Amino acid sequence: MSFGQDDALIVLDLQRDFCAGGALAIAGADKIAPKINQLIDEATAAGAMVVASRDWHPKGHVSFAARGGPWPEHCVAGSEGAKFHAQLCLPDNALIVTKGADLDKDQYSVFDETGLVEQLHGRGTRRVFLCGLALDVCVRASALQAVQAGFETHVMLSATRPITQAGGEATIREMTNAGIVVEHGDPDDTTAGCA
Template sequence: MRLDIAEHDALIVVDMQNDFMPGGALPVPGADTIVPTLNRYIERFEERALPIFFTRDWHPKTHLSFRQNGGVWPEHCIEGSEGAAFCEGLHIPSDNRFIISKGVSEEFDAYSGFQGTPLAALLNERGTRRLLVCGVATDYCVRHTLLGAENLGFRTLLLEDAVKGVDLHPGDCDAALREMMRKGAILCRYEDIFDR
């Protein structure tokens, strides 16, 4: 398969934050290993002056998803904390990039970058039609963000060489991939787009 990046494309980098890296509060196995590949995608989009959106969890300490507040997850990505910062080595361009904070209300959880954020409006303002999605975790926030995009009418490419999942229950990541493809996502890798 050979694909071209076009004028109406955008890159969505999902939740590459310290707390999701190995050693963090809620680590995704191998999440740090995809940073070099992510940077390759980011740099190609930067060269073409195409928009890049970085989503992040940005929770208050009282967030309902935390175990101490009756939720299922350990405390993570507290707004302004080191754990909520983007991970070491991730290239954040100075121009044409947007930071999308989600889960900012204590009473509202958000796995998708579209839930309670201006992401859809920003994409529509720019005439974006197709999203390339990468980051963590395949079976949680990547999945929900991509499915949200499909539900909103965007076409999607899942960058399978630039995602990592939790696989809390064995098979979760494979199931998430199948679901995303059923909804319309195309799986691709760097060489499918840029190496010709």
């Protein structure tokens, strides 16, 4: 697989609260940072666009258990837990997309009313490559919406992790049925760090 100038690599929510020790830690999440850095290096070298999304929730967000939502409080705007993973090496020109900032609305997909679809179409993007967290929540929602928006959509399995194994397996089936290309990639043996 190789990137081109009409591609976009989208790194979803590689934030501290989703990694080891975080409020909503996902098993194995820390292990994908080097693989994502490798993908970022390859995308940048090829002139592809790099996008990174982040949950940026206000206190009392609708998704939090205290308001009847499915999740513990996480990625509160400006908190340590909302910061990107310490090992994530984003280029200076990466586009940062903030989502989940409306108190009463959740946004699993990076394309959900963020303007990203229009930005990518505007620069002639044809293919999108998704990685990050979590496979069975935000990666899933983003991939399905990307296909609906007309992008050739690839999900990099070696650079994502699900919240549950069953959820991950169901998501892979759903994405495949939707025409999304599931890239199994290399084993998690990369040690790529920030340059």
